[in-house]
Amino acid sequence: MHTATVNGANLHYADQGPADGPAVIFANSLGTDLRLWDALLSHLPEGLRLIRYDKRGHGLSEETPGPYMIEQLADDAAGLIRHLGLRDVVFVGLSIGGLIGQSVALRHDGLLRGLVISNSAAKIGDAGIWHGRVVTIRRHGLASIGPATMERWFSPAFRASGAADPWQRMLERQPVDGYIACCEAIAAADLRSAVPGLKLPLRLIAAELDGATPVSVMQDTAELIKGARVEVMRGVGHLPCVEAPEAYAGILSGFLREVGHV
């Protein structure tokens, strides 16, 4: 376990693989911590430096007062990359992590070699949905949204097997104010007019049963970015790196090869 104070927040991160290996950084979704990527890593090519971190307000990172902004969360990620002395990093961001990745690429020119926008979009939901969720959580706590969230995150088969239960506990154990501060960041984030300016190699990963960022929403984002391609994973929900880590690794490894990272 490592921590670093960057951009005014103490961030918890994991750093695996050779120090001089091509670097990949992973940014988690709302309500998850860096264990989101646990099942995936062993399926990736050897020799990579793999960095995972908890965004502020989640996991073991500091919960600074909200609301947060996506730009602030992007500067956290860029600060961590610079703290580690890295450049030419491939950024893999899932959902809010994908918004963060888009914002890093837009705000920190030259820091990234490539970007994977996984189960995410240039805009996720409308502000009313997010404000409604915040009201529910303030009144009833995070546990009150657990069952409905699992329906967006995982396929019926995965849920029926009981495999979603630990992920529901992970959601319910996130710091409430940190979760809400990130909802407010998503509510305010609209990168649709900015993403046509993304000039780096990128890939979008969508999932057929994703109830949070449906395939059609991801295709709308891809249409805004010249040359963007969407890979659709079948039979899985919003967190395909958990539900189908090997298939996810296959898509990610293909992208890493395309950008010369492996």
Ligand SMILES: O=C(O)CCC(=O)CC(=O)O
């Ligand atoms: O997962 C995210 O980072 C935001 C999108 C969302 O609504 C997640 C959820 O289904 O709770």
